[in-house]
Amino acid sequence: MEDRVERIKKQLHSAGYKLTPQREATVRVLLEHEEDHLSAEDVYLLVKEKSPEIGLATVYRTLELLTELKIVDKINFGDGVSRYDLRKEGAAHFHHHLVCLECGSVAEIQEDLLEDVEAIVEREWKFKIKDHRLTFHGICHRCQQKHEEEK
Amino acid sequence: MEDRVERIKKQLHSAGYKLTPQREATVRVLLEHEEDHLSAEDVYLLVKEKSPEIGLATVYRTLELLTELKIVDKINFGDGVSRYDLRKEGAAHFHHHLVCLECGSVAEIQEDLLEDVEAIVEREWKFKIKDHRLTFHGICHRCQQKHEEEK
DNA sequence: CTCTATGCAAAGGTTTTGCAGAGAA
DNA sequence: TTCTCTGCAAAACCTTTGCATAGAG
Numbered sequence: 482m483e484d485r486v487e488r489i490k491k492q493l494h495s496a497g498y499k500l501t502p503q504r505e506a507t508v509r510v511l512l513e514h515e516e517d518h519l520s521a522e523d524v525y526l527l528v529k530e531k532s533p534e535i536g537l538a539t540v541y542r543t544l545e546l547l548t549e550l551k552i553v554d555k556i557n558f559g560d561g562v563s564r565y566d567l568r569k570e571g572a573a574h575f576h577h578h579l580v581c582l583e584c585g586s587v588a589e590i591q592e593d594l595l596e597d598v599e600a601i602v603e604r605e606w607k608f609k610i611k612d613h614r615l616t617f618h619g620i621c622h623r624c625q626q627k628h629e630e631e632k
Numbered sequence: 633m634e635d636r637v638e639r640i641k642k643q644l645h646s647a648g649y650k651l652t653p654q655r656e657a658t659v660r661v662l663l664e665h666e667e668d669h670l671s672a673e674d675v676y677l678l679v680k681e682k683s684p685e686i687g688l689a690t691v692y693r694t695l696e697l698l699t700e701l702k703i704v705d706k707i708n709f710g711d712g713v714s715r716y717d718l719r720k721e722g723a724a725h726f727h728h729h730l731v732c733l734e735c736g737s738v739a740e741i742q743e744d745l746l747e748d749v750e751a752i753v754e755r756e757w758k759f760k761i762k763d764h765r766l767t768f769h770g771i772c773h774r775c776q777q778k779h780e781e782e783k
Numbered sequence: 784c785t786c787t788a789t790g791c792a793a794a795g796g797t798t799t800t801g802c803a804g805a806g807a808a
Numbered sequence: 809t810t811c812t813c814t815g816c817a818a819a820a821c822c823t824t825t826g827c828a829t830a831g832a833g
Contacts, residue, residue: 499832501788521823536790541823557708561798562822579759590757594749599768601745607773608730608739616765617750622758650807652813672798687815692798712823713797789830799820806813 485512485570492550506532507543511553511567518578518587520562556614558587575612581621588621636663636721643701657683658694662704662718669729669738671713707765709738726763732772739772 489508490500500508510527511519519527525540544565547553553565554575569576569591577590599610640659641651651659661678662670670678676691695716698704704716705726720727720742728741750761 499787501831503789534790538791538824539789542788545824555710557710559706559708559714563710579753579757582762588757588759590753594752598745598749602730602741602768606730606739606741607776608768609771609776610768611733611771612769614765614767614769617753617759617761618763618765620760620762625758625760650812652806654814685815689799689816690814693813696799785833787830787832789828791827791829793824793826795822795824797821797823799818801818802816804814806811808809808811 482512489552492552493546496550498546503528503532503535503539504543504546506535507540508547511547511565515567516589518556518558518564518566520564522562524565556616558616575614577615577617579617579619579621581624582618583620583624586621586623633663640703643703644697647701649697654679654683654686654690655694655697657686658691659698659703662698662716666718667740669707669709669715669717671715673713675716707767709767726765728766728768730768730770730772732775733769734771734775737772737774 486500486505486508490505493500493504498504506528507524510524514527517523521537521541521544524544525535525537528535528540544553544555548555548565551568553567555563556566556578557563558578558580566576574593574595577594579588579590581587595613595615599613602608603610637651637656637659641656644651644655649655657679658675661675665678668674672688672692672695675695676686676688679686679691695704695706699706699716702719704718706714707717707729708714709729709731717727725744725746728745730739730741732738746764746766750764753759754761
């Protein structure tokens, strides 16, 4: 935890930014909720619990900054808000998501899975891939089991 | 063209909706711009050219309806607006997109490409896939060539 | 002292909603 | 009639921006 904060601090410094108390509080919230997919508002409310004086605009500006530095990835699941997802340590690619259409849960897939597909796209479409977004919409395992029980 | 309008009309009817003049005008705009990725505002302005009396709210309501019936897919490329993409005739899956980070162009990939990946996800994560969203961010062929010329 | 960063409030942009009226069955 | 649909305007959101102030080096 502390070493990850430290590493992010260095990333900010080498880009000419400071790790202010507000930014640190925001980063800590992101680290503590690594499995979640928080919206700016979510982050704001969580930061507020420990640093009540923070402003929503600061959270937005911090998230934008972290996105720019590729410390977090901004993603949109089509529900009207942007969500922010911390990049895993040393992850070359953005991970994938499984969104359950019934319970709304979002699971993550860390495995790459797209290596072959990307090779095809680069070769056939002559497109130089820099990043990707892959989301599956469907029914999660738990909701499937719920249906089984109902029968 | 006409037969596609006719087919959409039937889809609406079997779901208990009418193909009103406004809805038809909207559908025709979508058909005429099948390659584009229009925002609601874009659609509104295009519909307005031929049916000046239409309201923006009606366009939003029509697009929502068409999305619900899976006639169009709503997609978000992270630029703050939702875009609407007509499903291809008989397409089992939503197609993929190549977004150029330099010129902003959006190309489509109709090929499935994800069959293997989906089989793995369904098996390993026990997730029943209903739909997917796959977007690659990178540099399109034309922009790559532009760079070559500059050297 | 200088420059960055913050908080607040206002503004901006997109999408949704309420409502009265129009239109089809 | 009855129910759906539409246009307009207002409202609801999410996100960004302007500005005066605070804070770090």
